[in-house]
Amino acid sequence: MNSNNKILIADDIDPIFIKHVEAAGYECDYQPLIKLDHALQIIVDYGGLVIRSKFNVDRQVIDAGKKLRFIARAGAGLDNIDEAYARSKNIQLINASEGNMDAVGEHCVGLLLALMNHFNTADAEIRAGEWKREANRGYELKGKTVGIIGYGFMGRSFAKKLSGFEVNVIAYDKYKTGFSDKYAREVSMEEIVKHSDVLSLHIPLTAETNGMVNDEYLFHFKKSIFFINASRGKVAKISAILNAIKEGKILGAGLDVLEVEKFPALGEQVWFDQLRQSGKVILTPHVAGWTFDSYRRISEVMASKLIALNLI
Numbered sequence: 001m002n003s004n005n006k007i008l009i010a011d012d013i014d015p016i017f018i019k020h021v022e023a024a025g026y027e028c029d030y031q032p033l034i035k036l037d038h039a040l041q042i043i044v045d046y047g048g049l050v051i052r053s054k055f056n057v058d059r060q061v062i063d064a065g066k067k068l069r070f071i072a073r074a075g076a077g078l079d080n081i082d083e084a085y086a087r088s089k090n091i092q093l094i095n096a097s098e099g100n101m102d103a104v105g106e107h108c109v110g111l112l113l114a115l116m117n118h119f120n121t122a123d124a125e126i127r128a129g130e131w132k133r134e135a136n137r138g139y140e141l142k143g144k145t146v147g148i149i150g151y152g153f154m155g156r157s158f159a160k161k162l163s164g165f166e167v168n169v170i171a172y173d174k175y176k177t178g179f180s181d182k183y184a185r186e187v188s189m190e191e192i193v194k195h196s197d198v199l200s201l202h203i204p205l206t207a208e209t210n211g212m213v214n215d216e217y218l219f220h221f222k223k224s225i226f227f228i229n230a231s232r233g234k235v236a237k238i239s240a241i242l243n244a245i246k247e248g249k250i251l252g253a254g255l256d257v258l259e260v261e262k263f264p265a266l267g268e269q270v271w272f273d274q275l276r277q278s279g280k281v282i283l284t285p286h287v288a289g290w291t292f293d294s295y296r297r298i299s300e301v302m303a304s305k306l307i308a309l310n311l312i
Contacts, residue, residue: 154202
């Protein structure tokens, strides 16, 4: 077998990927437990790399993979890959946003409904022997304006999932124009800030979006909002979210992603105790796009995109 057609799979993925690409002529080396140091030693023998989030595919990895023709990420974004450097080496990049967009859309709806109806606090209080009807009176989605930042696969999926709730969905995307459809209306950032009752982020992490949601950004919103982030944690400053909750600018925050993730590092953050104790925050461990269904679909999407590249 030509080494150019060998693929190192460095994370666990659904076997449907292997089935499809091997039928197309590739040879897969499935090593989901491989460590970075070992991968650096052997990557020179492979024409392709499949990764999720185990390690960053930086210049060191790319330089070691002298025969790499493609890198596929089993997920939505490519932020753990040095895109510019990879492209400069004529390496094709594949991701699978289509594979988990429905999972993300549904998760965001779930977070939003839970926040608006105090599911987390109501459940905890009843378990503690407290019956507080008035304190847990909720809000209805009907008639509200939902502002979406980023109208790619994830943003559009969320808008589509909201279509049955009789809401007004508006969307801003700095890198797209003319994308209004039956699920959302394209607007300016000024209109997002002026009209939104709900703000949901669906943007990649870039130098431009890093820390975008800060105190100044939230200050300009005209209404108190419900805030959802299932994109990337570093896009939104947790300190700013907590400040806005204190000030009543944010009524509730559903966070699937955080600036710092996983323990023990998360527990060491100065803002973590305040975040943990807030009854106006619902936290999930970066699982919005990680369902049993999307696990398989991501592999199917990656396989179909790789085969379509016709690199063999």
